[in-house]
Amino acid sequence: MIEKAIENWLINTNETNYRTPFFQLILNKYELVKNTHGPLEDGKDIVAKDSDGNYIAFQLKSGNINTTEWRKIKSQIDELIELDIRHPSFESRRPDETYLVINGSVDSFANEKIKSYNKSKVDRGFNKLKIIDKDELLQMFKEAQGKFTPDEYDDFYLFLDILTSDGSDLLPKEKIIEFLNKIIFNKKFTRESNRINAISSSLIIVSYLLDPFQNKNNYFAIFEAWTCLCALILNFSYKSKIKSEKWKESIYLILSEIERNLILLKNETLMKKKFFEGSIAGETRTVYDSRALMVLGTLSVLEIFLSCSDEDYHRDEDLIELIKENKDNLYFWGESAFPYVFSIIKYLEREGERDIAISLLEEIFNILIERNQPRKQFGLPDPYCDVKKVLEGLLRLDFDLKRYEYIISDILAIDSSKEFKEIYPEIMRVRRIRPGRTEQIMDEILHNSHLLKIDFKDFNGSSFILESLILMLTRRDKKDLLTKKWREISHIRMETFDFDNKEDIFSWRTRDGKFHDELPKSPQKWDDLVTKSKIIDTDEMHLENSLFMLFLILVFPHRANTTIINFLDDHF
Template identity: 25%
Template sequence: MKSKIVENWLTKVNELTFTIPFSQLLVSQGHKVVHISSQGPLEQGKDVISVAPDGMVHCYQLKCGKINGRVWGEIKSEIDQLVELPPKHPSLPKEVEEWEAYLVTNGSIANPTARDIYDYAESKKGKGHRPLKTMVGGELVAAFTEFYDDFLPVDALDLQIFLEIYNQNGDFELDTQKFKLFFESFFQASHDVSRQRKVESIRASIVLCNYLLSLKHEAENHLGIIKGYVLLLASIYEFCDEHKIAGRLWKDSESLVYEAIEIQFRRLTGELQTLPDGYVQRKYGVLSEVVTHKIRCSELLGYISAFKSYYRLRHGQKPEISETLDSLTSSMIEHRALLGEVFIPYFVNYIADLHHEGKEAEAATHLTHLVVALSNSHLGEKRGLPSPYYNLTESVNWALGRGRRIEEDFQWRSHSMHALTLMSAHLGLRDVISSLWPVISRISREEMIPNEPRDYFFWRMENGTLYSSFPDVTQSWAALQNEAAEDYSDSLPETLKDRKFFLPLFINAMPHRFNHRFALLLLNKKQA
């Protein structure tokens, strides 16, 4: 039955969906993957380049479906590049004289075309080029089943949840809670196995993640895919922290996930550029409803800003599309909405990005707007804002008075105000905080403190304590500045101490884990 599950998935996906799982299969086979196509124009006919355990370079051109005479004719120029042009990559020797060239399809090759490909390979070999090899769907199903069959869900409940996630409409918002809890349960099943088996479970999780996101890929739901990969990484990091699994054993798989995230951000940006005014129209917007438009702009603003910070922290430079991203965010910020504390990390990421870009005045202005808006939401007959434990849809429905009724009282309680106050102290906004202090000092500061830092990665923090306290009515500005200047690196889970680049993405995908420690680490230029 499990092989049928693999076959059902593998034979339906397109090459864009197929690339990361195929790369993970190569890693499981002992290869080091050095290049994955950016999913734009083909790069010398090579979608994936890897180095096998014996040191031989392997180059792959990935296709989907049945390859017949028509398809072969359409792709032949790409195959010419695959077998004729030596692979070039910083991780490879300057001159690669020999390499294995593969045409891979998750379908089949028609009989007459198979003979044409054989004759083509012999002809190229006779002319001193690399002979073309093929890999078809049946071989792929066998390989994926060999390495990952044991990790597919068999328990009735697990299988039901797996299929519910998989079958969710690709255009819908990813059910982040259900998705994250599935992978927490998945890794829980590998707690009492050997270290090698634990590493294999990490590799398998990437294939399962891609399987579950198949319909998101089909619908080109880029944000849904990004969220899924971020939540997977959070689960992997907790698992590795708990079992002290050395990074060298799973860094190749981790790199594939980040490659997948970067691919989706590039595709998202390309899509936004093709839409009128980058998803921001002056009247009503492309999503037809004013509120929906503002929500979409706020979420995109948060993720694009997070990507810029992530890229700068991980790669030490701006992304190549930085100017395009700046243009998009400068439009989106004008159409933002604050309908719950789940939105706060989006704006914090934007402010942090401005701060690191040296745009201090803009950062201060937008932080002031945010602190004022959150403060004002508690005044008079207003009800505060839903806590970040309520997702985006629940928060919006609460604000609009529709959907299921939420009985919880949010007035004079906040999980975010302390973070915004200390960010203000960090940026020197003394007059702003002073003028708002009579309101801020009435708002209870709430925060879930984990027993161990790795517990931040759990969707539900079973081992932790909810702290609630009020600021001093007469607060010293110097004390606030001292608190804002502290180094909070020790509060991070072990895996994040040298992966601070994950924080911007993490607080967007799991906003109920946002706190003043993470906010100040994002703002601190020395830490960043």
């Protein structure tokens, strides 16, 4: 059944989507592997060097090859075989072996054409073209995945549950992380080679788990999936103390997938300039504005990533303008929204839009201080409540409020010209009588919707992001604002989770640590705040993964603690 699911994915996907798992296969086999897809391609998507110093080049295509298709790609195959490899990691010369890789088959007529083509190439002193078709490709994937397949009923059920996800929905992060941990990352490996194989297999598994989201071009969900995997690999590698640098090639491969999908998301967003998804029927302002914040926050990180990794990067005026146009339409649903706001602030500051950035920072700070006072009724949910949970909770609350509206309407319908002692029994009967048809429908909707019920009062009096906001404002010399608000600030407990193991910053959940909370000092000396704001953790792990951590806090918002925010705020 698992093999059939893999085969179905392979046959129906395109070369872009099977490129990453194939690249991982090549990484496992050869000494040096590089992507050449781009202006220096010359018919070569991937080039590799084996232990004997031979150069191997690959061209990837999707679908079947018939005579018509062969004629279309023949010029690219000529370049693949005849032209020198042009890549700084390789000597400039022709490849020793060349492969056409397809996730389909070559029909008999095209096969004869290729045989004749190869003969003419060999006669002229070139190497012949070799074919890797879907059957061989499938076998390669299955062998690479090895023992990392579901072997228990619950794991198999979870696999199918993910594979049958609604591809247009948000990524089921917890399910994917649970599945990968169960079949790969929670296992004990005595050999380092097995740990490297485990990492390699994880890329292949995630590639076909993404099938429903790839079919819907859900670039945001795909970005989140690769980010989840990257975090799991980093956590696993640091904990396992892998000595070989081989696993880092997989990280670079994942980062290229993150970049590719976010560029696609950016192109789509700038073309539409709206944040509707699918039909606008039933779309609320809250949902729309939440999506706007998520998309613009994510694209802000992409721009920071590109500006740090691409020396030819140029400021994107269209994205800056889109952020400006929507700066008043960014819904801050709770503390899990903070990383998106933080990313927009950092991007705007880097691009010289400091006034807008600080205005946004102050706005979020004021919302938090207002909403999370101890005696308020509607606190901002903590970072462990994601956007879907919060929006469900708000919708559930809206339904509940409407039910009370019907009760109040019934009470208001009572003849108030009568004396109170006459209408009091009627008031008391309102809630006891058989509900009206409308209220019955509301009860049925609530029962069948399974909407999460959140008591928003539970979040009053505490915050996981308050200290980060205070220190960000301090670094931006906002003494007057903090002085004005300090009495209100001093009533909100600052919560943190302190890790026992620093690599658990890359974990979704860990028991190795403890929660801590404390009230801000009152009174608070400004000089002490300034000194505290300058304490930056420059741990080597953070420095080595600084760019990825910008993506991490979007997908794992509960990991955006004060230490990480201080580091990222200073580093970028």
